[in-house]
Amino acid sequence: MPEVDVFSALANPVRRSILMQLRKGPRAVNDLARRFDVGRPAVSEHLQVLRKARLVREEPRGRERYYHLNPRPLSEVEAWLGAFTQYWKQRLVALEDVLEKEKERSK
């Protein structure tokens, strides 16, 4: 099991934004830090949380450390959303029944 669950990792807007950046390809910490106002130490800390949630992996390249996106744990979020989707599908079918009964009644 990851040390940090995917929901707490995604709960922070900076971390969500880091993941969006990493969709375009691996990035070095300094490169990422330039895109945020929070400062490099904070960005490093966020990256550690993402790493513990297995949403990113590190790759040392010379003196730099690059971060890659690992989207697999996101399937947990999809499952969470899937419960809502399933719920709505049932409601939309229930609506169909009601509309049908109303149609019969007005005939």
Place this chain on the structure above:
Amino acid sequence: MTDRPMIRLEHFYPCAPSAVWRALTDPELHARWWAAGDVKAVVGHRFHLDMGPWGKQPCEVVAVEHERLLKYRFATTSLDTIITWQLAREGSGTRLTLTHEGFDVDSPMGRQALEGMGRGWPGILVKLGTVLGEPPRSDAPAP
């Protein structure tokens, strides 16, 4: 991955937009397919939807286009998401599009799901099923 997850579903109904609109905006009909509550197609109208075990959820209408669009904030004090119903005439029927967006895993509801994580996934999904309320029976009495 999207920055903020959203749900979008479409469903075709073989009746006029006016009938679908009535089912979305008339409390008596609304209670029969989803939840009891004093829904009204008026911008700024605040109402509650009775989500069973999850309690009465405060909502607020944010946009109305008669028989075309109804948009409201849902569960403003917890899940705080936006639900949009869009109606489009299609032949003699209506295509209804539901958008449920603004899910924030940092909201109380998100945190609730997060607590459930400790007990594993099946637990969460069951819990979600119950917090969202059991499907109302089609013969449920009007509020």
